[in-house]
Amino acid sequence: xxxFRVTAPASVAVALVFGLFSSISPIGAAGFKQVxxxxxxxxxxxxxxxxxxxxxxxxxxxxIYQQLVRVNAAGDGFVPDLATSWKVSADGKIWTxxxxxxxxxxxxxPVTSADVVWTFQRAHDLDGPWQWALEPMQAITALDxxxxxxxxxEPFAPFLSDVSLFSNSIGSVKAFKSASHEEISNHxxxxxxxxxxxxxxxxxxxxxxxxxxxxxxxxxxPELRIIYIxxxxxxxxxxxxxxxxGIDYPPFxxxxxxxxxxxxxxxxxxxxxxxxxxxxxxxxxxxNVKLRQALSYAxxxxxxxxxxxxxxxxxxTSFLPITTxxxxxxxxxxxxxxxxxxALLREAGVGSSVTLHAMVQSGNADAQTAxxxxxxxxxxxxxxxxxxxxxxxxxxxxxxxLDYQVxxxxxxxxxxxxxxxxxxxxxxxxxxxxxxxxxxxxxTALIKxxxxxxxxxxxxxxxxxxxxxxxxxxxxxxxxxxxxxxAINKNMKGFIQLATGPWIFTNVTVTQ
Amino acid sequence: xxxxxxxxxxxxxxxxxxxxxLIFLLIKLVPGDPASAILGDRATDAxxxxxxxxxxxxxxxxxxxxxxxxxxxTGNLGQSLRYQxxxxxxxxxxxxxxxxxxxxxxxxxxLIAVPLALVAALYRNRWPDQVIRxxxxxxxxxxxxxxGILLLIVFALKLRWLPAEGYGEGFADHLQHxxxxxxxxxxxxxxxxxxxxxxxxxxxxxxTYVDFARAKGLRGRTxxxxxxxxxxxxxxxxxxxxxxxxxxxxxxVIETVFAIPGLGSWMVDSILSRxxxxxxxxxxxxxxxxxxxxxxxxxxxxLFDPRVRVG
Numbered sequence: 001x002x003x004f005r006v007t008a009p010a011s012v013a014v015a016l017v018f019g020l021f022s023s024i025s026p027i028g029a030a031g032f033k034q035v036x037x038x039x040x041x042x043x044x045x046x047x048x049x050x051x052x053x054x055x056x057x058x059x060x061x062x063x064i065y066q067q068l069v070r071v072n073a074a075g076d077g078f079v080p081d082l083a084t085s086w087k088v089s090a091d092g093k094i095w096t097x098x099x100x101x102x103x104x105x106x107x108x109x110p111v112t113s114a115d116v117v118w119t120f121q122r123a124h125d126l127d128g129p130w131q132w133a134l135e136p137m138q139a140i141t142a143l144d145x146x147x148x149x150x151x152x153x154e155p156f157a158p159f160l161s162d163v164s165l166f167s168n169s170i171g172s173v174k175a176f177k178s179a180s181h182e183e184i185s186n187h188x189x190x191x192x193x194x195x196x197x198x199x200x201x202x203x204x205x206x207x208x209x210x211x212x213x214x215x216x217x218x219x220x221x222p223e224l225r226i227i228y229i230x231x232x233x234x235x236x237x238x239x240x241x242x243x244x245x246g247i248d249y250p251p252f253x254x255x256x257x258x259x260x261x262x263x264x265x266x267x268x269x270x271x272x273x274x275x276x277x278x279x280x281x282x283x284x285x286x287x288n289v290k291l292r293q294a295l296s297y298a299x300x301x302x303x304x305x306x307x308x309x310x311x312x313x314x315x316x317t318s319f320l321p322i323t324t325x326x327x328x329x330x331x332x333x334x335x336x337x338x339x340x341x342x343a344l345l346r347e348a349g350v351g352s353s354v355t356l357h358a359m360v361q362s363g364n365a366d367a368q369t370a371x372x373x374x375x376x377x378x379x380x381x382x383x384x385x386x387x388x389x390x391x392x393x394x395x396x397x398x399x400x401x402l403d404y405q406v407x408x409x410x411x412x413x414x415x416x417x418x419x420x421x422x423x424x425x426x427x428x429x430x431x432x433x434x435x436x437x438x439x440x441x442x443x444t445a446l447i448k449x450x451x452x453x454x455x456x457x458x459x460x461x462x463x464x465x466x467x468x469x470x471x472x473x474x475x476x477x478x479x480x481x482x483x484x485x486x487a488i489n490k491n492m493k494g495f496i497q498l499a500t501g502p503w504i505f506t507n508v509t510v511t512q
Numbered sequence: 513x514x515x516x517x518x519x520x521x522x523x524x525x526x527x528x529x530x531x532x533x534l535i536f537l538l539i540k541l542v543p544g545d546p547a548s549a550i551l552g553d554r555a556t557d558a559x560x561x562x563x564x565x566x567x568x569x570x571x572x573x574x575x576x577x578x579x580x581x582x583x584x585x586t587g588n589l590g591q592s593l594r595y596q597x598x599x600x601x602x603x604x605x606x607x608x609x610x611x612x613x614x615x616x617x618x619x620x621x622x623l624i625a626v627p628l629a630l631v632a633a634l635y636r637n638r639w640p641d642q643v644i645r646x647x648x649x650x651x652x653x654x655x656x657x658x659x660g661i662l663l664l665i666v667f668a669l670k671l672r673w674l675p676a677e678g679y680g681e682g683f684a685d686h687l688q689h690x691x692x693x694x695x696x697x698x699x700x701x702x703x704x705x706x707x708x709x710x711x712x713x714x715x716x717x718x719x720t721y722v723d724f725a726r727a728k729g730l731r732g733r734t735x736x737x738x739x740x741x742x743x744x745x746x747x748x749x750x751x752x753x754x755x756x757x758x759x760x761x762x763x764x765v766i767e768t769v770f771a772i773p774g775l776g777s778w779m780v781d782s783i784l785s786r787x788x789x790x791x792x793x794x795x796x797x798x799x800x801x802x803x804x805x806x807x808x809x810x811x812x813x814x815l816f817d818p819r820v821r822v823g
Contacts, residue, residue: 039677043781045550045594053552127562129554182596201595201602202781203679203773229677229771233661238676238771241668363784393544393786400548400557409553424554431554 033510035223036492038503039235039247043202043228048185049169050122053129055412055501058166060205060226062502064106065169065190068097068116068148069160075272075323075499076416078160082111082170082191092155092454095163099146104212105172106195113142118173120150130167132423132430133415136451157454161417166502193219193506203228219506220494239487240264245510246488246495248503251365252310258487265490268312268483269497272321272413275366277374277477280405282437286356290348292474296334297341298381299374305480308369312485316478318467319425321411323499326418326463333471341381355384358406359398362389367408370479374408399435408479412501418463422447425476426466438475517811524803531799532584532792536577539783539791545569546593546786567593580792590789594782599793602778607797609679610767610774614759616690617697618752624698625705630736632706633713645710648703656762660696660769667692677771693770697762701755708751712744719743746813753809757802 042056049061070081083097103111117140124134136156141149152159162168175189188196193215194207205226209219227244229235232251238244240261250258250266258264279286279295286292301315314322317333345354356378360371368389375385385406390398398404411434413421425434426443433439443466450462470476484497494507547563548555564570568579583590589599628648632641651659668676680689716722717740725735764776771777775794782790 045785046596052550053554127556127559129552129556129559131556185596200605200773201592201597202778227678227771230777231769231771234664234677234769234771237664237669241672241676243668243675243677391544391784393546393549393784394542395544396548396553397543397545399553400560431556435553 031512032221033245033512034221035225036221036246036505036508036510037225037227037244038505039227039229039238039244041230041232041235041247041249043230044205044226045201046185047188047196047199048181049167049171050126050128050130051181051185059502061169061188061190062166062192063194063207063224063505064188064192064196065166065171066103066192067164067166067169068099069164071164071416071498071500073496073498073504075270076325078164078416082116086160093152095150095152095159096143097148097150097163099148100214101146102214103191104214105175105189105191106210106212107172107175107189108212109172109174111170111172111191112145113148114145115170115173116140116148117142118177119170120168122171123168128167130165133162133165133167133420136162155452155454157451157459158415158417158419161415161419165415194224215506220509221505224505236487239489242489245492246486248484248486250485250487252308252312252485255310255312255485255487263490265488265492267486267488267495267497269486270323270499271482271484271501272323272499273410273482273484274316274319274321274413275370275408275410275479275482276316276319277479278399278404278407278409278434278436279475279477280402280437281475282402283405285348285350285354286405288348288350289473290344291350291354292477293334293472294341294344294348294381295378295383296474296477297337297344298378298383299334299477299479300336300377301334301479302336303377304370304373307373308366309480309482313480313482316480319470319476319478320418320421320463320467321413322481324413324418324421325416326460328464328467331464331467331471334474334477338380345381345383353382353384355386356405357386357388358408359388359390359395359404360408361395362391364392370408371406374406402432402435402437410482414500416500418466419447419451422450422463422466426470433475436475438473440469440473443469443473513811517807520807520810524800524807527803528796528800531796532581533577535792535795536580537573539786539788540573542783542786544786546788549786550594589793592782592787592790594785594787594790599790603793606773606775606778609772610760610763610776612686613690613694613697613763613767613772613774614756616687616694617701617759618756620694621698621702621705621755624702625709626741628702629706629709629713630741632710633717636714641710644706648706651700651703654700656696656700657765657769659699660693660766663692663696664770679773690772693766693772696770697759697766701759705748705751705755709744709748712747713740716740716744749809749812753805756805760798760801 040056044056044060046052046057047061049065066082068081068083069078072079082100082103084100086095086097088095099111099113099116105111120134120137120140123130124137136152136159137150138153139151143149169190171184172189176184193210193213195210196205197208198206207224209222229238235247236250236254239247255266258266279292281287305311305313305315318328318331320327358371361367371387375387378385395407399407411421423430426438426440427433427447428439446462446466446469450459450466453459453462484501486497488495489510491511493509496504498504547560551560551563568576591598592602628644632644635641664676667674674692675689678689680686722735722740725739763774764780767774767777768780778790779794
């Protein structure tokens with residue numbers, strides 16, 4: 001009796017918590033949910049298209065904004081977006097875009113050529129990570145309310161790709177003309193299917209259907225919540241327990257278990273992602289090309305794919321992602337060949353025992369595993385790899401200062417054209433050749449030729465040569481191509497992730 | 513007591529100043545530049561330099577500290593470098609979330625520990641006592657992170673009774689969302705609390721004034737709750753005070769695992785992105801919070817034992 005008297009109140013309290021409170025999922029007509037909840041591993045922190053380059057930001061604001069043209073789902077071409085048609089002059093220098101007259105911002109203001117002019121001028125003038133995309137632009141003019149002409153300094157083959165870049169998302173000149181970067185970031189105004197209604201920083205973005213979106217009936221689900229759940233296990237459990245309808249980046253180690261869950265659909269979406277090893281070529285011994293080639297031959301890419309991606313990827317053969325135009329399927333790339341690696345090491349003359357130092361991002365399990373595997377692989381040819389874990393901010397600073405030797409990283413190509421990646425990885429002026437310090441007059445010449453050659457067949461040959469030269473000079477070691485991984489509830493239909501990364505929620509429905 | 517309390521508050525000022533100096537210097541010594549971290553890999557050197565200049569990070573460190581202290585004195589906690597939002601606009605929600613979590617975990621600890629300790633003390637050395645002591649030893653050997661994941665798997669994944677993450681909307685939703693994280697935080701403390709309370713209860717139960725109360729004919733429940741439990745609580749007040757201070761730091765891991773938008777997860781994110789402004793503010797808050805908890809603990813003692821005097 002005494003035991004009952006003292007334990008009963010506690011039992012009642014616990015029962016109250018379990019029993020009384022149940023969450024309610026709003027259900028709309030025809031059994032579809034009114035809200036899509038999508039769990040993500042990194043929080044958005046800046047929704048200004050021009051000022052930063054983090055995927056969580058880009059993929060979030062792509063629900064709000066539109067571009068003149070949009071990359072197609074396969075990532076190898078374009079579809080009309082705010083521009084219904086476009087043409088280029090015979091000399092390749094003047095691009096004319098006809099705008100969609102029915103497009104309207106979420107404020108109710110129509111989208112006009114003045115908005116395009118302001119957007120492009122801002123993206124051109126502001127010193128941001130995407131300024132290079134409009135560097136070829138000489139002038140932009142509004143010919144009438146719905147026609148824009150962009151004059152280039154010279155013909156530029158990838159220009160349409162650059163126009164499609166998310167940093168050229170069209171904003172409202174009326175709302176943003178005098179706005180600060182913080183105002184644009186905190187209160188984005190676009191003409192896309194969704195508009196931002198609430199942003200709990202570091203927690204959740206809530207978007208609702210843009211009432212003025214010109215496609216009637218879209219988006220099919222009126223509310224979208226992008227929820228920050230950093231822990232991989234928690235995010236996966238949130239999906240499996242039905243708390244969210246989909247998640248990004250389920251860990252490769254959990255894909256097999258998720259595939260076994262009858263409620264879950266695991267998606268491996270084609271991507272423009274390529275993982276690589278950056279080598280600082282400005283300092284000995286990695287300034288020795290024979291050593292770099294030796295390391296490339298000593299790397300078991302298939303083994304890394306198996307260990308890191310659990311087989312859900314492809315060993316890399318080129319610096320270009322497999323989905324990018326002009327990827328050379330016939331390229332004579334590096335394969336695992338320890339004999340060749342040892343022979344090259346001897347030719348390099350760096351001695352029989354070499355010690356290199358690798359940074360690795362702590363918290364990035366894939367990079368840590370890959371770096372550990374490299375240590376084991378390279379030890380077979382007498383190269384000792386010392387590993388130093390650093391958090392992201394510290395690693396980024398060391399990389400930018402060229403204060404490192406080896407660093408596993410990755411890239412997502414943002415446009416369906418090889419020029420962006422070629423420029424970033426091999427043009428020293430752009431980003432110190434992806435912070436490797438690599439400089440090659442021959443490569444720089446090929447980059448310029450690739451940008452100026454308008455004939456597709458000739459352009460292809462230029463990029464084929466570029467890929468061969470990249471293999472020969474080996475400033476990076478390309479490891480694998482990984483798909484984008486998403487896991488969604490099987491009741492969620494219509495979800496698309498573009499090869500360049502952004503999600504498309506416009507046609508998503510979730511049945512209860 | 514008022515004079516004592518005011519004196520203790522006065523002592524907090526130099527300690528708080530020391531904390532501001534220490535954290536200001538420490539965070540600047542950590543490698544990694546906030547402008548690069550926030551702008552990303554593809555930012556140009558010029559844009560990184562421009563942002564550092566905008567934030568005043570290229571000024572001498574003593575000048576940066578002076579600006580920080582001047583702003584602090586006027587209540588200006590600055591703008592989050594990462595989110596470009598005044599810290600004061602994010603602070604109330606984050607603080608309320610962590611406060612809710614800590615109080616919730618404390619209540620759960622007490623709800624679990626007090627009945628178990630009472631039963632264990634009343635049935636001292638008999639099987640209920642032995643079962644309870646064995647059961648409550650388990651949490652001391654289990655890392656909270658592991659317990660949290662287990663609870664998620666059982667209650668969120670398998671049974672689908674409770675949410676896996678987040679804070680929810682509305683009081684009822686908060687109770688539901690925070691139950692698992694609060695239970696994770698409370699579990700180990702409930703074990704310590706129950707063992708200490710059991711010992712304290714046993715000591716009080718054997719005192720002569722309890723025998724006298726029984727001899728007077730008072731009912732068992734009156735003796736237990738009116739005399740024994742109240743007297744046994746004094747050592748527990750100290751434990752609760754220490755625990756509250758510990759819970760502030762302990763919330764960091766739990767909030768990250770359960771995706772709870774509190775001060776702990778905000779601190780982790782801010783350190784990783786080198787958001788100096790937020791790190792400085794939160795560290796100062798944690799330090800002041802710990803000092804206030806210690807002061808409150810001291811002031812609460814006389815409520816349980818009038819013989820205790822403070823000051």
